[in-house]
Amino acid sequence: MATRIAVDIGGTFTDLVYFDDATGKTVQGKVPTVPAAPEEGVVAAIAAHVPQEVLTKAEYFLHGTTVGLNALLERRGSTVGLIATEGFRDVLEIRRGDRAEMYNLFWEQTKPLVPRRLRLEVPGRTMADGSTEGAPTAEAVATAVQTFMAHDVTSVAVSLMHSYANPEHELLVERYLREAGFEGGITLSHRVCGEYREYERTSTAVIDAFVRGRMANYLNRLEGQLREAGFTGKCLITRSGGGSMNFSEAEERPFETIMSGPVGGAIGASEFARLIGDKGMITADVGGTSFDAALILEGEPQVLFEGEIDNMPILSPWVDVRSIGAGGGSLAYEDGGGFMRVGPHSAGAEPGPACYGKGGEQPAVTDAAAYLGMLGPGELASGITLDIDAAERALTSVADAISQPVEDTAAGVIRIAASSMANAIREISTEQGLDAREMTLLPFGGAGGMMATLLADEMAMKKIVVPPFAGIFSAWGLLGADMVQSASRTLVRPLTDAALVEFGSVFGDLIASIKARGETVPDAEASLKLDVRYVGQEHTLSVPVPLNGLDLAEPAATIADRFSALYTKTFGATLNDGVEVTAIRAQLKAALPKRDHSGGPTTASTGMTTGDIAAYSFRDKKRVPFKVCPRDDIGTGVTGPVIITETVATTYVDAGWTVRAGDFGELMIERG
Amino acid sequence: MLSKTTTTHPAGLPRNDVSGSSDPITTEVIRHALNSAANQMKRALIRTAFSPIIYEVLDFAVAIYDRDLRMLSQAPSLPLFMGTLNYAVDEAVKGIGGVDNLDPGDVLIYNWSYGTGSHAQDVVIVMPAFHGGAVIGYTAIKGHWLDIAAKEPYCTDTTDIFQEGTVYPGLKLYRKGELNDDVYRIIIANTRMPKAVAGDMGAQVTGCRVGVERFEDIVTRYGIDTFKAAVEDMFDHGDRVIRSYFEKIPDGRYVGQGQMDSDGVTEGVVPFEVALEVKGSDVVIDFSNVPEQTRGPINCPLPSTMSAARVAITMLAGYGEPPHEGHFRPIQVITREGTMFHPVAPAPCFIYGWPAMQAIEIIYRALAEAIPEGVPASSGGCIDSCVWWGVKDDGSPWMDGAPHPVGQGAWAGGDGGTMLHVAESATRFTPVEVWENRNPWVVEQMALAADSGGAGQWRGGAGVDFTFRMLGDTYATTVFERTKLPPWGLAGGGEGRANLCNLAITGEDLQNVSKATGVFIPAGERLEFHTGGGGGYGDPTMRPVEAVHDDVTDGYITKDFARRNYPQWQKAVGGT
16 A cells, blocks of 8 residues: 555546545545646646645656647647658558548548658668568668758657568667767657557657657656655556556657546556456446547456557557547537437537536537436536526527427437447447446446436446546546556467467567666566467457466467457357467556555535435436435435435436445446 | 430339337437447458458448348448448348248348349348348348459459359358358359458358347337337438438539440440439439440449449538438439440459449539539549469468559549548558568559649649569459549649559560459569549649648659649749
8 A cells, every 4th residue: 555646637627536545545636627738737736635745755646648649639749750661651641541431522631740751761671571671871861860950850750661570770770860960859660569560550650759759848847846846756657558657668658658548447447346346347438528438357448459549540558448429518419401419519618518607509418417407406516506597598499400399309418428328338348249238337427427327228237336436537547557568569470389489589578678668667567468360360369378487388279279269259259260379469567556445535515405306217208306315325225216416426317226335435326 | 326225223212101200319319329230240340351351451341221121321331332232132132032031040142243233252141130020121241252263363354244253142151040051162162262251251241140139139129110210210311411412503414424444355445424413402313325235344233333323422412421221312323224334144244343433433523514612523533453362482372452542633622632542432451561471572662653643723632653573473453444534633623643553574664454364473573553643623823832832842743743733833933
């Protein structure tokens, strides 16, 4: 156990949670995000909510941020130059030739992060087997450097063909860049990603080069301010693939932190699933503009090895969080053909939903919920008094356009949003061959509790767990993040006992390459996954292989059997073909000291009255009396319909559900 | 020589009478659920497929139909396939004796070109969905199989349908969930690539099953009456969306001219025209003024002609929505039996897709007469396909095939990009590093070609130059169409460069092999692709000098090209 502080920066709010080892208490807080200087929001949150003695003795600061993501989305990054293999400077622009919007005749491809004038070529070609023809020359690199300097390039990405198979040419270019006097940051593609697919690898390297300067500045400023405030512990940031890494490594590998923000919730859900012994869980993080769903199996999030931001691929571990543009702020509108659509446009923080009384006129999901009484009597603990009349006015405009009563329209807004969310959940569960009906729904985020029973009804799920700290659950999740480092390499070989020797040696190299990154994780546990497929297929499944020290502890046949079992589970059938390995994935992981969960949230009085409200029941398709009950008063069981209030979130429990308090501050909602 | 009478085909079936009712909200929820079901089918297919042509190139379509074969939903994949599947489902079911012979768990296989609209390699798997013991609809996946024992793995020179591959005339591949081993063995015996075919077939079956489960769930959840009512409302809505677009187009008959470089067997271009008649919100697409069916395999069977019309119109007027049957309703198509857009057996059809994809752009070309600002200039005009095969050092056969990107046409408001032809808009081509791990070749370049896009106020997208050096003896079939009709500009925009494929043998002159079957490329020699650029839009002199300057700096155009096409740039930079 160790005192620790976690801060998660979202678009609207910066959420803070700390765990105090001395008291065993976990404390939460929220301040507005400062978009121009996010670190100031962090410091403000600490100043407002963390007593100095806690800050001074804290051993860890854990951070989730969208700084890298926003730099990328808003194109505020370094001026990047790219060095490519002769004949291949256009890889970034030609991409894979597809259109993200298939039915849009006028779809425009994402503008490459590096303009063509700064995409330069060097001679020399590495082949698929790692052999080479020719080599990059110092002259070609020097010429490139002249161009780069003329254009104030501060960061260079080097992405040469098949560098994952043999990095020699990239290393040579790095040397020549320095010899030619280039002093800025250099990203070598084989260091960010040991896998084939030149477009995806180049894209990853360029993204790394693009966000590197900004991330480094941000992390330096943040760490400086934390130190100034008296923090002496370790600074960690979450990785897109789960776990956390220290700031110094994040400065070197910023591309690994792009999805740092949304991952906190998945990490928290994993820890909570382990805590309550849940085997199969689906998270439903309902925020203002987006809905994020993730699958937690046996207490672990599902990790992919490729992600995508704004149509730009990133080859790095990536917690499979599916996002759709549906949240509390999503706007409803008539589509011109007499139908109502909901989202993806959002009311955002300004003006926000109409019921917030800040000038919003279009109806948002929250307006529908407020109108229907799903949020309780109208006073949110955050100090906002809901303007139900404004919600009704906004809803009326759409109701008139589709010729439906306001009440039905409001219920419709919620139903459409819920069905979009449910479809996203179906796609992640069905894809894994899973039946959502047998799983637990874990709603969190500002509007998670509001949508919980609706989503469960859509999915025919029987059990919902609203975790403690649901309103700031992503930050809470960060508190428990393990420290993780990883590396991977493409190596296509049949899965045989003979090949295992080579895999073992590559695995050893990967672990060594991680350790060469400088400060490494102490007492870390190594683990190995092999990407395995049937010979002839392209898509792989990642199969964990037990280790004996750094050696593979199982024969090929056992690994193949495990792959077949996983394949059958995922796709419902198996094949009689040979099995091959395409990539080796190494990970070092060190758990932070465990925290104590017995304390539960410290809750302030909600200041709300208990009573009844006539709210809309989706089961009964009409308004019925709902009890209104503060979360602390739930106790051993309350039968729905009931609306549960707490400091930062509201939980709507429809008729047909029963809710009781769990052992760790959670709400257990079950059918019946 | 208009010897035979014409036929008018409605592209979308009308509304049914229903007893139940839905509301706009339930309908929207059901629409989402149906699209989601199709997406789940697509994912299951991609993740289990064996051939890069499925999992990388996405050379397939998945769709869900109701009992009347009206399209309920589909997932983004190959547009040109999307509009054909109703015909294939119909014929597959007729093949096994009709709907009454279907049981839950049955899976049908079908590939007769005149029913699928495609060459025989495009094999359709169909699975019925049931509710209360009755068929309520079908899931269907059409996917391109690597080889089904045509005279060559890929052909541009067939002269009848029977040279083009094994025919599966509507058979039960599974009966009540049990594999029909006799059918399976015939399929596997008739392919040069048995493993890939077995794997891809299995993947299509898996995808159809996933879809059926989800489809049946949706109907159960909302009840059959509400479901049926919602579907009618959904179709009506799509109908209105398309009509609202055409209401704004002036009534009239607009004619677009196109041509095929050759029929693949006989020398000489094959000109054809496609006309659009807009009247109120109705649109008629007339394919009757086209040549008699050709000796070579550029004949486009009716389902693909219908699909070309459906794709062209829904992409233009559907506001980016995933289409369904309702979107097709305002469209009627006129064809003449026995012609290249409505051929009859045994006319060869192997490269049917090329006239179909031409037709899509010709429809836009025709519409440009009415609304030039509403359509793009011509793209490179082709998918520039190549299918390759040979034997590796270890004696195992290899085979691969892909479409390649071309420059896109500019439009009022945007320069053209570089991507695959719109007829394959969601498909992708394979990364070079994956190719080189799999196939015995080295790609020496993959570069945007300077000056390949047409000049204009908005310029056309660049074409791409590819050079492949073969490491082992290789055979290739190439299909590069539109090598003789350069991509047209609109509203004063310039032409893009035309497609070209050359065989480059050391010490010999380049040999144009743009449409050729089984081209032999000895080890060490090269095949070069020069894919077409997009046409420009608008008067080039209207392009801002800075934009021209950027194009020069970035090497999209040479100074010489800038001088010739953009006098304003010449004036701004002086005499250089």
